[in-house]
Amino acid sequence: MKPFYIFSDNEKKILFDLLNKISVSPYDSYSEFKNKIQSMVRNGCIPWFYVDICKNILEERKNGICEVHVLRNCPIDGEIPELDLNDPVKDKYIKKRTFISESLLELTAILTETPLLSYCDRNDGCFFTDVVARNKYKGKLTGYSDSELVYHNDRTAHKVRADYVTLLGLRCPDGEVTYTGFVHYKDIFSLLSENIIKILKKDYFVTDFDIFSKETNQKNISSEKHPIILDDNSIRYMDTMTSVAEDSPEEAKDALIAFIHALTRADKVKHRIVEGDLLTFSNQYGLHSREKFEVNENESVSSRWLQKTYAFKDKTVADKFSDYWVNDTYGLVAD
Structure with missing residues (x-):
């Protein structure tokens, strides 16, 4: 995929x-860390070219x-330190003593006016998630593994889901070729009949x-019944994990099969994240995947490290979930 902008x-x-001036650790005090960056923005310290880039991204989304x-x-x-893949979160707290990546995110x-979102039962409630291959999840269907990922929304089964996901390449070895795929909802819907879309908008599914969510919260087994297509045309779906609810009519099965076929046939974009790439995309108005095209060194996939953030569409959307806030921390949800 062609970059939207390449920094000189x-x-x-x-x-x-500029970002190197931030010495406060987001892992020791996220609120203080965030305030430092907000102060930079208020005081006009951010270079004009990055303000314009983010403004243009926001305009393209809105339009x-x-x-x-x-x-x-x-x-x-x-x-970029090597992390202990038995417990990369705690190891990061010890080894990562500069915060350029977190500050950029x-x-x-x-x-882009998209407040960050975090989950209190994941990674100590951290707003900056490390996408690395943890040893215990090797070969499992989770973002914290060395495996491929089917087309999905992040946190599909959860009630609070990010509107945007941003990934930043910290270590992307030459020995592996991994692509992030993205398919827009319009390209899926164009292959579906109006009647099928109508059925997919019902609470039949x-x-x-995923395994990580189940381990961090034993109450997490299966979602409530939900539509695959929501009223605003956003999608709630994870391939192989979204199914028809037991008491749903036969037409729901036919609609799910039609959706799967459309997803397979729909036009997609793919991007290989290299070090220093920032990839940001809609989590709900499309689906994304992880595909391993080539692995030339056995250890290369395990050493890959992306940093990820979840974000709400805007402050108005975030405020709707204020009842979920934990310890009065804006964006930190109990889910």
Whole structure:
């Protein structure tokens, strides 16, 4: 996929030097960390070119022009530590002592007016998730594995789901070729009849929780009954994990099969994230996947490290979930 913008080396250095001034760890005090970056924005410290980039992304989203964007040659930390894949979260707290990547992700969320979202029962409630291959999930259907991922929304089975997902490449070995795929809802719906879409908008379906969600919360088994297509044309679906609820009519099975066929045939875009790539896309107005095209070194996939954030569409949407906030922390939900 063609990048939306490629930073020059000079622009990259300007952003790096600015973000390098943030010495507060988001893992020790997220609120203080966030306030530091918000203060930079309020005081006009952010270089104009990045303000314009984020403004243009926001405009394309609002106008329905594009829901997936890539920024290339972004600043990342000068030292990317090797993590203990038995417990990468706690190991990161010890080893990662600069916060360029986290600052860039937070700044991007602020400038695109998409407040960050986190889950209290995942990764200690951290707003910056590490997409790495944890040893215990090797070969499992979860983002924290070395396996491929089917087309899905992140957190499909949960009541609070991100509107946007952003991925930043910290370590992307040359020995592996992994692509993130994205399919827009319009390209799926164009292959479905009006009657099928009508059925898919009914509460005939359920989605099983993934293995990681089940382990972090024993109550997580299966979602409530839900539609696959919501009234605003967003999608709630995870391939192989979304199925027809037991008491649903026969027409629901036919509609699910039609949806699966349309998903298979729909036009898709794919992007290989390299180090310094920032990929941001809609989590609900499309579906995404992870595909391994080539692995030349056995350990290369395990050493891949992307940093990820979840975000709400805007503050109005975020405020609707205020009853879920934990410890009065904006965006931290109990789900």
